[in-house]
Amino acid sequence: MSSHEEDIEIAGALRRGLGLNRRQFLAATTGVTAAAAVALTGGTARPAHAAPGPNGVLIPPPRRGIILYTVRDAISRDPNTTPLASGFRKVFEELGRIGYSQIEFAGYRQHANAEGGANLETVEGAKLLRGWLDDNGLRAQGNHGFIPGSWPFTQADLDRFKQHLEMANILGMDHMGTGSDPTSSAYKADWDVAAEKWNALGAIARDAGIKLYTHNHDVAYSFLLDSGPLDAQGRPTRSSGIRRLEYFLTISDPKLVHLEMDIFWAYVAQFKHRTYTAPDGSTQTDVFDPLAVVRPNTMRFPLFHAKDGKSNPATANGYDMVPFGTGDIDYATFLRGVGAKGSHNPMYEQDTAPGGTANPAQSLQFADLSYQNMAALRG
Structure with a gap:
């Protein structure tokens, strides 16, 4: 031989x-x-899907995750100027110590003085990151990374997308995605194009063994302009009452395109996007129910952003972001109702976690608190 x-x-x-x-x-x-x-x-x-824990645990230990955007300040700070955890390797050590099992990347850049250098968006960088993840008992579950903006794709964009898929495989990810909506447009025609593009990307990702996913902000659950009188550019001005991302679900291929619901922004949509102008010109009210979107499509939502909010009707969004488990969003009811128990991956996120110069340790402190509240959540 x-x-x-x-x-x-x-x-x-x-x-x-x-x-x-x-x-x-x-x-x-x-x-x-x-x-x-x-x-x-x-x-x-x-196992393909971890079983739910005993005693009504809603987020089993293997499914407790965090998106690194929450601790972006720690990843990006200069290790030569602070004793606090800095850069990917040291932050992974802290997250592993806290108890997290999963992370979601928000890009592959860190401070230039951190081990490995500033830019790890390379195949060699992915190998380095994978070793640090393994050392700390962490699994990469996704990334808010590169999605081609052009359609049809340029060769350069397609090559970069395929490199990200190669990196995802090295990192052991089952999923790869973006932090943006499929399109920011309100118009049906643009969502039709977005679905065509995402179906094509999803097929490339599937061939690489990866599930492609898109993320939402509140505006993606506002109402689609798909009917009524046309404006001067020939675009519809009224709505049949379907929401943008709900329409996208119906026209994208369920085998190729998946979603990560940001639950905070979904509840902001419930607060903000309640009325629409119907084709006959009347004003109609429809209160958004995030759970009603997920339940019949539960396997299309492999990831969630577990971002909590404290009700504050005086603000434009209706909620203030707070650490997980300290807000008013009913996560117990939501996670109980989505079905396919144990198959979803909730990633704690808090855009406002960094404390700046006043409290540079805050984001990791909030990560610790949020992990404890994840572990305590019962059905």
Whole structure:
């Protein structure tokens, strides 16, 4: 047997013995060591869906996650000027110590003085990040990363998108996405184009073994302009009452396009987007129910942003962002009602977590508090 054939035989035995899926095996054979693969799986195959915990636990330990945008201040600060955790490696250590099992990236950049340098948006950078994740018992579950803006795609955009998919595989992700809505337009024709584009991207991602997802802000759950008299540019001025992202769900391919509901922004939409002008010119009221969107499409929502809000009707959004479990959004009812228990990945997010110079440790303190509240949430 040649050395090459022997390598193939050993690799096959490794994959069978560890129960590695294709993404985990690819990571092990593209620079992450077999030892890291063992650390990832604990010597056995990772189940496709973790079972819900005992005693009504709504977010089982393997599903407790955080998007790194929440602690972006820690990742981006200069380690030479502070004793606080700085850069990806040290922040991973803190998140692992707190108890998180999963993270979602918000890009791959950190302070230039942090270990690994400023830009880790490369294949080699992904290998470095994967090692640090494994060292701290963390799994990457997604990324708010690059989605081509052009349609049809330029070759440069397509090449960069495929590089991000390669990085996602090295990092062991099941999902890759963006922090933006599919389009910011209110018009049906633009959402039709967005669905065509996302179906094409989703097919490329599927061929790489990755589920592609899009994120929402409140405006994505405002009403689609799809009917009524046309304006001077020939665009509709009234609505049939369907919301933009609900329409996108009906016209995008469920096998190719997935969604990450930001629950905070969905409840802001409930507060802000309550009326529309019907085709006959009348004003109609329709109160948005985030759970009613997810429940019949539950497997299209593999990730959530578990972002909490304190009710404040005096503000434009109706809520102020607060650490998870300290607000008024009823997460127990929401997570109880989505179905497919144990198959969703809630990622704690708080845009306002960084405390600036007044309290530079705040974002990681809030991450600790939010983890404790995630763990305490019961059905």
